[in-house]
Amino acid sequence: xxxxxxxxxxxxxxxxxxxxxxxxxxxxxxxxxxxxxxxxxxxxxxxxxxxxxxxxxxxxxxxxxxxxxxxxxxxxxxxxxxxxxxxxxxxxxxxxxxxxxxxxxxxxxxxxxxxxxxxxxxxxxxxxxxxxxxxxxx
Numbered sequence: 001x002x003x004x005x006x007x008x009x010x011x012x013x014x015x016x017x018x019x020x021x022x023x024x025x026x027x028x029x030x031x032x033x034x035x036x037x038x039x040x041x042x043x044x045x046x047x048x049x050x051x052x053x054x055x056x057x058x059x060x061x062x063x064x065x066x067x068x069x070x071x072x073x074x075x076x077x078x079x080x081x082x083x084x085x086x087x088x089x090x091x092x093x094x095x096x097x098x099x100x101x102x103x104x105x106x107x108x109x110x111x112x113x114x115x116x117x118x119x120x121x122x123x124x125x126x127x128x129x130x131x132x133x134x135x136x137x138x
Contacts, residue, residue: 007031009117013082013110014072016118021088024058025067032058036120037111043124054123064100066092073105080112088127102127 010016016035023031042057073085091101104127111121
């Protein structure tokens with residue numbers, strides 16, 4: 001029996017968020033989880049959603065079965081530690097047939113691992129429902 005293919009490892013702090021986003025878009029929960037440290041904490045956008053436990057929170061997002069885009073804003077680095085500010089966005093038709101559009105800023109604390117890779121230690125997703133485009137200025 002051969003070994004399974006390991007998910008890619010982040011070589012830069014922001015790459016951990018990019019790889020997690022790609023894995024979630026591809027429906028690969030284990031590859032997304034590989035970008036987080038054991039014991040990492042994730043704050044979700046849902047007031048009634050899972051708080052803290054990364055697997056539950058990412059599973060909740062994956063239930064939408066929609067792609068997740070992440071745009072990196074600022075990366076503030078110190079030796080072995082970085083704060084990554086980003087914007088996340090998802091849009092499409094959810095499994096219930098309803099149109100879904102979420103967008104919002106977030107941030108992650110990313111820590112360098114002993115092997116030189118980077119993994120997410122704490123993550124905050126602040127997604128909100130995008131207003132419908134009505135042509136009326138807000």
